[in-house]
Amino acid sequence: MLNGGMRVFVALDLDIAIRQRIQDFVNEVRSMSPDVRWMSGESFHVTLKFIGEKPEAAVKQVETSLRSIHAQPFQLRFSGTGFFPTPRAARVFWIGIQAPNALARLATAIDESLATIGVAKDDRVFNPHLTLARARGGSGAPGPRRGDKPNRQFATLQESIAAHPATDFGTMTAREFFLYRSQLSNKGSQYTKIASFELRTATT
Numbered sequence: 001m002l003n004g005g006m007r008v009f010v011a012l013d014l015d016i017a018i019r020q021r022i023q024d025f026v027n028e029v030r031s032m033s034p035d036v037r038w039m040s041g042e043s044f045h046v047t048l049k050f051i052g053e054k055p056e057a058a059v060k061q062v063e064t065s066l067r068s069i070h071a072q073p074f075q076l077r078f079s080g081t082g083f084f085p086t087p088r089a090a091r092v093f094w095i096g097i098q099a100p101n102a103l104a105r106l107a108t109a110i111d112e113s114l115a116t117i118g119v120a121k122d123d124r125v126f127n128p129h130l131t132l133a134r135a136r137g138g139s140g141a142p143g144p145r146r147g148d149k150p151n152r153q154f155a156t157l158q159e160s161i162a163a164h165p166a167t168d169f170g171t172m173t174a175r176e177f178f179l180y181r182s183q184l185s186n187k188g189s190q191y192t193k194i195a196s197f198e199l200r201t202a203t204t
């Protein structure tokens with residue numbers, strides 16, 4: 001990449017069994033929305049903080065900052081699906097995540113820790129989800145954007161989902177989080193783990 005920089009973010013990985021259930025679901029429904037960009041199974045993750053393009057020296061600073069975070073393991077349940085920002089003007093198809101306050105607290109701790117080294121804080125409320133697909137030509141951000149307009153790229157998929165009960169993909173315990181590098185290729189984004197950070201149970 002130019003000037004030795006890299007595009008990075010912080011996220012949770014998925015247990016293998018949950019990843020496979022989600023991949024099987026995607027394989028079943030992707031033909032209903034053939035014109036959108038579907039995520040590949042190996043790239044599924046739960047974003048805690050998007051950082052963006054940073055020079056290599058700054059990425060080392062990010063890693064050091066993340067090592068100062070102390071948090072405990074917690075459970076996540078993956079179930080149900082939805083669309084951002086609205087079903088009518090859908091840009092993102094996602095799976096819902098039910099988690100205790102520990103998930104939001106971890107995201108906040110990451111945000112605040114990185115702010116001390118100059119990474120801008122998020123200006124929106126943390127909204128945990130797992131992205132499965134994005135409409136072509138649209139942003140992956142969950143909130144409304146200028147230029148959002150009705151589209152039918154997800155219409156058939158929406159009709160099918162509305163006719164079936166919500167899918168439960170399973171529950172896992174998050175025991176670590178990761179600093180990822182994102183690289184664009186002709187196959188889409190490729191994600192590589194740069195560093196891992198353990199979530200530890202408090203000891204007395």
